[in-house]
Amino acid sequence: MTARRIERPAADIAQDKANAKSGGATINDIARLAGVSKKTVSRVINRSPLVQVQTRERVEALIREVGYVPDPMARGLAFRKSFLIGMVYDNPNAQYIVNMQGGALESLRGSGFELVVHPCDSKSDDYIAGVRHFVVQQRLHGVILVPRVSEDSALVDMLNEVGVRYARIAAVSLDQPRRMIATNDRLGAIEAANYLESLGHRRIGLITGPQRYLSARERGGGFIAALAKRGIELAPEYVIEGGYTFESGVAGAERLLALPERPTAIFALNDEMAAGVYKAAHRLGLSLPEQLSIVGFDDSPLATRLWPSLTSVRLPIWDMGLHAAAMLLSPEESPREGPLIAPHLVVRESCSSPGRV
Amino acid sequence: MTARRIERPAADIAQDKANAKSGGATINDIARLAGVSKKTVSRVINRSPLVQVQTRERVEALIREVGYVPDPMARGLAFRKSFLIGMVYDNPNAQYIVNMQGGALESLRGSGFELVVHPCDSKSDDYIAGVRHFVVQQRLHGVILVPRVSEDSALVDMLNEVGVRYARIAAVSLDQPRRMIATNDRLGAIEAANYLESLGHRRIGLITGPQRYLSARERGGGFIAALAKRGIELAPEYVIEGGYTFESGVAGAERLLALPERPTAIFALNDEMAAGVYKAAHRLGLSLPEQLSIVGFDDSPLATRLWPSLTSVRLPIWDMGLHAAAMLLSPEESPREGPLIAPHLVVRESCSSPGRV
DNA sequence: CTGAAAGCGCTTACAG
DNA sequence: CTGAAAGCGCTTACAG
Structure with a gap:
């Protein structure tokens, strides 16, 4: 409290505060209550350094006490x-x-x-x-x-x-x-590749996303490169372009699983398509994961709901x-x-x- | 065009319009261009009937031409x-x-x-x-x-x-x-009950949601009442309170499927729990739907991803x-x-x- | 049916 | 470090 502030009867101030608290206070209420101009209150709100520490603290205390919140529309x-x-x-x-x-x-x-x-x-x-x-x-x-x-x-x-x-x-x-x-995304796909390779898979199928999607190119590119680095080349017929949809996952898996030399694992570039792979595998009566390993991407809620539960790449969304x-x-x-x-x-x-x- | 409007050189007006179009016009621009007060423009914006048809149309045409959009913050x-x-x-x-x-x-x-x-x-x-x-x-x-x-x-x-x-x-x-x-929600549950009864099911399990949820009470109540109406009473051990979660669906199904007289069908009050029923059934090696019929509620994306695909009640969300x-x-x-x-x-x-x- | 004045609750630009 | 004036782009309340 500076001595220079104009003194007002305590009862008046108390009444002011009560009014301000009940029905949405404005910057003018705070200014009057604090005995400063509204510009100063504005400075406090906007964290301007051009306010005396003492003044700032007094205004801040009042703002808290009254529960004043600046109107975003007026500020805007x-x-x-x-x-x-x-x-x-x-x-x-x-x-x-x-x-x-x-x-x-x-x-x-x-x-x-x-x-x-x-x-x-x-x-x-x-x-x-x-x-x-x-x-x-x-x-x-x-x-x-x-x-x-x-x-x-x-x-x-x-x-x-x-x-x-x-x-x-x-x-x-x-x-x-x-x-x-x-x-x-590439890093996640690389991890998937290394995991499948380390399990011993050598004949691996890949269902990509639409190539106009950056994520599809990165995930697919990372996967293929990581396998290549470990000496596994994916033959073209083992790489199928999907559409990031469940149906395209089913269709892609059906093609892969009809290959003369069936892949032992399939990486689908999202979980939707991975769920489609499950469906195709179930239809063929394959037992999972014994006859086919599957990896997805997204770690969507689906992953834990499918049976067996799906190994998938998680992005910290x-x-x-x-x-x-x-x-x-x-x-x-x-x-x-x-x-x-x-x-x-x-x-x-x-x-x-x-x-x- | 009323004769009373102050005539301005056409070139001026054209320039005005160009300015207004380029950088967010305001109500003042429209008023000036239309030769009316901004209050009148305001009336047009707010669809007040107190505007002459002619005036309204002129102002509206101008608003469209200039691409004027009132500022929501100022209006607010x-x-x-x-x-x-x-x-x-x-x-x-x-x-x-x-x-x-x-x-x-x-x-x-x-x-x-x-x-x-x-x-x-x-x-x-x-x-x-x-x-x-x-x-x-x-x-x-x-x-x-x-x-x-x-x-x-x-x-x-x-x-x-x-x-x-x-x-x-x-x-x-x-x-x-x-x-x-x-x-x-009750109507959907009734439909599910009638469907299962019409297929010939008599020993039916129900996995409800938390009873503090109105939806759970309505769905469960409707289901039980509809079955009763068709002469099927659900014994208490065939009704299990779930938590609307996948895990509670698994647990509920495990209890139901361990009953001496196993239900031939299970209605889960949401799809999450229905997916849990699939998991429990798969674990027991039951073939679906031959050995167990399942109905869910929500018609979530899960429904078509599960295998076999899930019959479910759809709400027009x-x-x-x-x-x-x-x-x-x-x-x-x-x-x-x-x-x-x-x-x-x-x-x-x-x-x-x-x-x- | 139309408009000039005042105001919504803030900030900027300018002084001091 | 602080404040009085003007303004952001609209509307309400009041006149006419």
Whole structure:
């Protein structure tokens, strides 16, 4: 309490506080109660260093006591920028999306920012216009781009043009480090390859994803390279392009399992397709894992529900969302490097050594 | 064009328009261009009937031409209410959440409203305070309450206290019709009961959900009542309380399948638990569906991934989200009745007549 | 049916 | 380190 503050009857102040607490206080209430200008309260809110420690503490105490929270719309209007982070995705994997939302929200908690979701159809040719309208109208503070839209350079060009910050999540770095979360899918595929090789598999089938997906190229490329390094070449007929869907997994497995020399193991580049491999194997009456080892990618809820439970590569999706949001919250000037994200193989019951029958 | 408008050189106006188009026009730009006051533009935006048809059309044409979109933060500040709809949930089923978000967003499309998500932990005792902070700080226009938080009357009391609109989604109506989407889970369970009875099953096991869940009581109650109506009484040992989790499905099925007189069919009140039944059955070497018929509830993605594919009750989740959002957008005065939501059984390969072995 | 003034709750730009 | 004035882009309340 400085002596210079104008003294008011204690009863008046108490009444003021009561009023402020009951019905959403404003910056003016705090200013009056603290005996400072609203600009000073504003400085405290925005963590400006240009406030005396004593003043700051008094104002902060009052803010806490009254339970004052600045109105994001008023702040947003003055800043010309909202306190909203957008999440833009066309990924059909629900668990992936929910985990990513959860991770992002963990970062935003307590920051005054909220998450607004924007699923879209990247195959429609006006989806970029849709995203543009979304980010411009809402004056988003930033957007998180989830694969596969994160790989679309036309989308990113638009965001740069309208001047909206973004954090891109993709299998490898495609942009400045401060705007990227690289998920290093390749490492996970390498681990899968080494695991199957170490179990003794030599005739291995691979069901890839659509080659226009970066993740499919990285996972597939990593797997093939890692096997090659250990002296195993995958003949072309053992590599089948799938569509990241259950049905394409069934179809791919049926082709692989009809080969004269049947593979003893199949790596599917996502769990959906791996589930399709189970179906094809069951239809043929193969016993798992004795007659066929299977590895998936995603470690989706499916993995533990299938029987036998599926060995799969896990991506730390929650953390990816968390880091992406944190990147958007950090000040523009402090270029925050993307964190190191590393997938790892979760071993369950779907693999064994070949010829154990 | 009225004669009273002040005439300006065409070149000036063209320049004005160009400026307005390039960098986010404001209500003032439109007013100047249209030769009216900004209040009139405001009336057009807000669909006030107090505007001459001619004036309205001129202003609307200009708005379209310039691509003007009102700033939601400025509108929100003046209205003391944001253009944000919240979605509050503690449901662990990712597909459920993503579908509901999708349905809600379909309603919001083009309305200027956006969806902000708020997962929470209804077991933590301060989650209501968290939701309160969320809705009050953001001045949400309304919130969609998803089961099971939708069943929490303490949460609803808080929302009424702070005066935030909500739409509750629950198995049966718990509130005024204009605030409820009743999903009639009971009907789906009845259909499952009738289906199993019609196949000839007489010794049937039931794995329920936690009894504190309304959905579990409705589904279980409907199933038991429908069977009773057809002359089948479920002995107590054939009814097991599960926890809506995969593991509890495994455990429940193990108990049921260890009964001296094994059930020929099991109804699990969600697909997670049904997947657990598969696992227990596989472990015992039972062939499906010959030795055991299984029905689930949710029609989750799991249903088609399991082998044999699972017959399950489908709830139109997308539509539930769509109607909930539409309910929140419709004017407060026009009490919009909740729509009739009806679940239905999706028959796949997991059931057969008993004793077909 | 239309508009000028004041205000929503904040911040920026400028002074001191 | 602090504050008074003006402004962000809308709407409400009041006149006419």
